Amino acid sequence: MSSWNSQSMEVLYQTLGWIAFFSWSFSFYPQVLLNYRRKSVVGLNFDFLVLNVTKHSSYLIYNAGLFFSSTIQRQYREKYGSDEIIPVAANDVCFSVHAVLLTVVTLFQVIIYERGTQRVSRICIFITSFVWITAAVCLIVAWPSDSWLWLVSVFNTIQLIITAIKYTPQAFMNYQRKSTVGWSIGNILLDLTGGVLNFGQMTVQSVDQGSYVNFYGNIGKTLLSLEVVFFDLLFILQHYVLYPVKVGEKNPVIQEEIISPLIKTSESTSTSEV
Template identity: 50%
Template sequence: MGSWNSISMEIIYQVLGWISIICWALASYPQVILNFRRKSVVGLSFDYVMLNCTKQSSYLIYNATLFFSSTVQRQYFDKYGYDQMIPVALSDVFFPFHSILLISVVSVQIVFFDVSAWQPESLEDIHCYLCCSMVLRSSLLFYGSANPFMALARLHIQAFLNFTRKSTVGFSIGNIVLDFTGGVGTLAQMSVQSIDQGSWVNFFGNIGKPLLALVSIGFDLIFFYQHFVLYHIKASRVSFQRDPESTEPLIKDSDHLQGIATTS
């Protein structure tokens, strides 16, 4: 296997790798905390959670196989040359494993916290949904491991839900900030390796990683626009709201509020 030409570039590679992975790992926490604080999952797409688990499971199998399996590594070298480096680091294995644990926590929250008309309403519906998602997850697992656009499927579902509700309330913007940082860090990390080796083979040899980062960054920009521009303006005109993160409908007409006060 090829070796690093510069120790400083190797250090930068490792630092950027762990920064991106830590950001991606921490990106799961804001949503968990928001759900717990609101005691509700209103605004969070169940399909988004299910497909995210499918993507992370597939990504874990993909990275762990390439990182630990000598047979797969030999196949990689046969295709790209024995002077190349394996384009997967230990941090790439840690990230999806950690994400699956956090997704399990969100799945428990889905069962026990409040839902709305945007999602299954009864506990029986949720149990049925989760069972079906497990079956679908198993059937898509190996397909997803070879298809980096699984991220595209999960992200567009949440973006469409935000568009349908005309709101991002219930979907944490904190996870998007961290996800965006992780995506940029990943592309920077792979670029550092390419510059050191004088070859861009690592991008093609692990095509799922850069495509995952690019797709995530693209949708993160959409979420930023939805949260800070498209629906933030509407939220700034709200005259009254019981709780900034409440699941109750927003009352936007001040005359309506005055009418309530008069009749009471």
Template identity: 45%
Template sequence: MEIVTTNNVLVIVLSVLFSCHYILCDLNISVHDVRLKLHENCVVNISYDKEDYNKNVIIENQHNDIIQVIREFNITEDSPNPFPVLIKAVGAGHSEMYATVDNKTLDDVFVRVTVYKINGLDTFSAVIGWIYFVAWSVSFYPQIYINWKRKSVVGLNFDFIALNVVGFTLYSLFNLGLFYIPEIQDEYFTRHPRGMNPVKVNDIFFAVHATLATIITIIQCYVYEREEQRVSTTARSILGIFGLFIFISIILSVCKVIHWLDLLYYCSYVKLTITLIKYVPQAYMNYKRKSTIGWSIGNIFLDFSGGMLSMLQMIVDAYNYDDWVSIFGDPTKFGLGLFSVVFDIFFIVQHYFLYKTSNYDVSQ
């Protein structure tokens, strides 16, 4: 009796697997990412096995005002293999096409299509991106240099440094985890089956480099003259709250209440919060001292340049891809860049206008 039951179960399992294969088909597409200039066309190929004959394939299109494609076709013995699908670019922007069979979406049969207006703007945007990447990367060194030259960190706010090192450390963890850890990558693509990994190599370099540069500055704070400066109770409390939040998130991840990907997202949220508040202590310290001596204006100019170019790139891309939603629909990145630029302008006003003359000795 037990043998019969086992055989029956085996037959049922095989039948289910066969049925799933029959429903979903074994289709493959030649490419997942396509870039087209407005009004250009291209062809992608969908290949199939002979077991998929007599199937009706429907091509779903996310935005008909951006691309036009053939909506459906039947696979027969006389159909070409691979089957060509023509994509027409009718509007600038981003769209996605994917295939369904018997109302079942085929996760691996999709194409992300980007339609741009002007090819030169795409190159211009890439150049801008590298320039602001370099500007932000180099922006840490004027402060390190001025500390070394003066053999003093008097005038550099320790709250700013403490918030900065925690923010960039969490940002590094987010980038490294999502780029290098397969389990986290698998979870990301499970949630976003047709998405791309948002972390690039230059993101990792910038985050890790920023963390190391900030650590060098912290070492200078221990080595050089600092008078009575220290991390304030307010900053310690804020960092304590952040630390408790991350610690609880780690415990929840270990206990599998949340996924490790969620932990990385929480790290990124803390980083964003720190970016919003980290400039306040330095601006207030300059106001109290009525001086910007010890606070590098070179750092501010580079940060200002990077922020302006970052926003310019977003505007250029929004125009070229007709994607203004990326700015006004989800204003976080643009808003953070604008927020940093406003603070940079405030620091420039402090340095060159409000506190141009100071009782502080530059040689301190």
């Protein structure tokens, strides 16, 4: 059985992992709270949400399978070496469960709050349908031969691909609107922190083991961290540099979503006084 060479490195590994868990987990709440305060999801891209459910569900299947299944763990060590530590930690599983739940909550907000003319695109529906049909076919193929490591690796690949795709609609929507109103920057800052710490956690394990297997044996987690950092930096650039919100700026999106409701409220108050 594999073990840590340094107890201090193991403690650091666990610490970074759980800080990353809290950063990534809390990153969902600013958007949920923003939607609640505005009673609106205008500005939040629905394709991003649908793809996010697929992404986190796939990642949950991978993390839970590799963390809980002794069969999958045995197949992993047969492939990468009996002395290798399983590259999925408890914080990875907890994050995935929490992510699926909070994404579902955000989807529920889409149903009950003002959403304007926004809707899920046909391209998103096609991608999502194709992904789950492919996953079902892979399950049928893996079942007779007990190729469970291969199957969860398929789900890991799915979440990696969807991560690369899911941010694009929101980034493009921000570009079209020349605004990030309705898209929480708090979500992005916490997400970036989680991505950096997640990569740091993997680095600690590799240093302790003197092996890079942790990176390519769980290539999905490695590339996930890099993708998250890239897109979060892009959103930070959009929010603070390209499309900053300025007081008194004549932005049609701000006019519609922030100023107009205040004017309507003022008019209603004046009418009631008369």
